[in-house]
Amino acid sequence: MHNTDKLKQILHKKNLRYTQQRQEVWDEICSTNEHRDAEDIYNSLRKRQTNVSRATVYRTIDVLVKNNLVRRLDLGDGRSRFENKMGIAHHDHIVCLDCRKIVEFMNEEIEEIQEQVAKEMGFEIVRHVHQLFGHCLDEKCPNK
Amino acid sequence: MHNTDKLKQILHKKNLRYTQQRQEVWDEICSTNEHRDAEDIYNSLRKRQTNVSRATVYRTIDVLVKNNLVRRLDLGDGRSRFENKMGIAHHDHIVCLDCRKIVEFMNEEIEEIQEQVAKEMGFEIVRHVHQLFGHCLDEKCPNK
DNA sequence: ACTTCTTTGAGACTCAATCTCAATAGAGGG
DNA sequence: CCCTCTATTGAGATTGAGTCTCAAAGAAGT
Numbered sequence: 001m002h003n004t005d006k007l008k009q010i011l012h013k014k015n016l017r018y019t020q021q022r023q024e025v026w027d028e029i030c031s032t033n034e035h036r037d038a039e040d041i042y043n044s045l046r047k048r049q050t051n052v053s054r055a056t057v058y059r060t061i062d063v064l065v066k067n068n069l070v071r072r073l074d075l076g077d078g079r080s081r082f083e084n085k086m087g088i089a090h091h092d093h094i095v096c097l098d099c100r101k102i103v104e105f106m107n108e109e110i111e112e113i114q115e116q117v118a119k120e121m122g123f124e125i126v127r128h129v130h131q132l133f134g135h136c137l138d139e140k141c142p143n144k
Numbered sequence: 145m146h147n148t149d150k151l152k153q154i155l156h157k158k159n160l161r162y163t164q165q166r167q168e169v170w171d172e173i174c175s176t177n178e179h180r181d182a183e184d185i186y187n188s189l190r191k192r193q194t195n196v197s198r199a200t201v202y203r204t205i206d207v208l209v210k211n212n213l214v215r216r217l218d219l220g221d222g223r224s225r226f227e228n229k230m231g232i233a234h235h236d237h238i239v240c241l242d243c244r245k246i247v248e249f250m251n252e253e254i255e256e257i258q259e260q261v262a263k264e265m266g267f268e269i270v271r272h273v274h275q276l277f278g279h280c281l282d283e284k285c286p287n288k
Numbered sequence: 289a290c291t292t293c294t295t296t297g298a299g300a301c302t303c304a305a306t307c308t309c310a311a312t313a314g315a316g317g318g
Numbered sequence: 319c320c321c322t323c324t325a326t327t328g329a330g331a332t333t334g335a336g337t338c339t340c341a342a343a344g345a346a347g348t
Contacts, residue, residue: 055337110254116252129274131273133272162314
């Protein structure tokens with residue numbers, strides 16, 4: 001389904017209005033696979049003459065996150081990052097402490113064990129955070 | 145080793161000064177195994193007539209975290225929680241979304257797999273965050 | 289077009305955490 | 319015990335991501 005249609009569909013289902021601003025924010029988020037924060041997204045919009053206010057960027061992102069179109073990433077540095085979730089399989093993240101590169105990983109075994117562990121401890125998991133922080137072995141990375 | 149001695153030892157090694165305030169903050173953190181934030185710790189100190197300023201509480205916690213006496217926990221709700229790390233084995237956390245109860249877990253298998261995964265992706269892990277969020281099956285928990 | 293209700297923008301506000309800087313106080317040496 | 323050299327402290331200002339307010343603008347159904 002095209003991005004525009006998907007957005008319209010979801011907004012309609014939730015009795016929310018389809019607006020130019022919401023479309024612009026959604027387009028901007030779909031335009032890359034980087035892990036950007038709200039300020040980055042706001043600035044990218046301004047750079048291409050699309051003036052959506054900061055408040056609206058935040059509000060729209062909230063709508064997209066709540067409706068599962070966008071994923072919020074908290075890497076513990078005090079601001080949320082966002083990634084387009086459309087047709088993207090679940091994954092977790094490895095972050096390089098030197099160059100701040102973010103790489104995605106997914107391991108079915110870990111997913112299963114953590115489910116089992118939670119069950120044993122009397123929990124039903126809704127979501128999880130699994131992040132690895134370390135040093136990448138990339139040549140171009142500083143501290144090499 | 146007694147708490148006071150441990151603190152003195154570490155401060156000395158780092159050429160930092162042993163002060164009454166640092167001792168008080170460290171004592172307060174050692175006094176329970178709850179996962180409290182800086183404000184909680186600050187308030188507990190005031191409640192027992194120990195006046196350490198908010199800034200000093202934050203600064204002392206930083207010193208303790210950097211020197212591995214205390215662990216910082218970021219559960220994604222906008223404030224850091226802290227736990228005494230002295231003689232405490234590594235563990236991760238499960239959080240109940242209803243009653244905010246925090247339970248600790250540890251699974252050697254997951255630890256090993258994540259190490260392996262990181263290696264395969266060209267990373268050397270320094271630390272990790274692994275948190276499970278869901279609903280506990282406790283009778284006393286709301287939403288039952 | 290009319291009406292109703294939602295959304296937007298601009299700036300004020302919140303809140304955890306950090307910074308500033310003058311005053312205070314460890315710690316080692318004499 | 320005092321001196322000097324620095325580190326530390328307290329009080330309040332500041333930061334910065336994110337949220338709130340409210341009047342004006344704009345969807346969407348009729």
